[in-house]
Amino acid sequence: MTLKSLTSISFSCFLVAVFSIQGEAKTTFEITEKDYPPRLANTFSSDRALNKSEPKNLQAQLTAAAQGNYMTLTPTSKANARGNPLYHLNLYVNGQLLKTYTSVSGRYNTQDRDRHRSGTEAPLPDGRYQVAKVPIPGIIAEAGDRFLPIQPLFQTGRSALGIHYDPSFEKKNGEDGTSGCIAVTNRDTLTELLNYVRTYQPKYLEVQIR
Template sequence: MMTRWLFSSLVLGLLSPLITTNSLTVSAETQPIAYKMAQPCNNCLHLVPSGISNQQKNPIYFLRVYHQGQLLYTFETVAGRHFTQNRNRHQAGTEAPLPDGNYGISSHSVPGTLVEVGGRFLPVYPRFSTGRTALGIHYDPSYNKGNGEDGTAGCIGLSSRQNFATLLSFVETHKPQLLIVDIQ
């Protein structure tokens, strides 16, 4: 475990206190400096690349949760699958990660309609023109499992049910209005 943390820290830069995720220990600020916001948003979510992949070769993204300008949580997530990362992110049906940009966030979750959504789904709405619809945030029940279902069809998939419950509680309590996707 220490070797993996040390490697991540050397490659990505150790910039803040450590957090422990499902599969590895990383810094809460391990993304390259280029992804650092000039000023943290007051009450928002920010999706950034981590520079690492899970055991199923899917890129890991960090979903950062800010409240009153302070980073409260950093969640390990996936978006798309390793073989969909370079597909057109604005075209429906590609199952690529959601496009970069600003999204509105629903103030409450809805029941998931597919097993791979993990029961609940938090819709997000692009504030820009795109061919993508039905995007959101959910728990990925196949995260890092060798069942061929790890990853998402483009949504943000959290790595654990507990992390998704924490995120939903934050959303229902603080009602953030903005998701910034900055992964490409």
């Protein structure tokens, strides 16, 4: 093989290499999502969907945070061993449910009495209540040793309402339940509840049991 032939072959190889590199470079710049295998293409689509949903998730978080800390009282459709209806006392932090406690309000035979009239021992009326920041000592045995006052933010004939624990819960002494206050089922639960109030200072209590 002559020197001229070798030179020609080398130059041809060089041109092939250059064109190959240029072709690859061009292909690299022209690659789109459709050029990827289905699995990778799906990854791109998922990333875009996630990015689109982020503002909605953020908005939901901001909305929940704006609601702040609060409590609600809601029905359960259940009753205790004495036939007294049970309610859920729900604790929220930044709009997110933190804890739920079983509670009672009124007695088994006072549930249908006028909830706005004093002396009926009916459950407290539906509506919004202001919650005290600290408890006071219970003044009667059935209110337990600590009593957290709540104040109706609406017109009603009921007063002296609060949250405490029921020392007679499910006992056969005729005292199961309350005279209208909200009562949790035991002393330890009340301690947890008061810790929540002290820590998070709920803005209000919303009662919706009817």
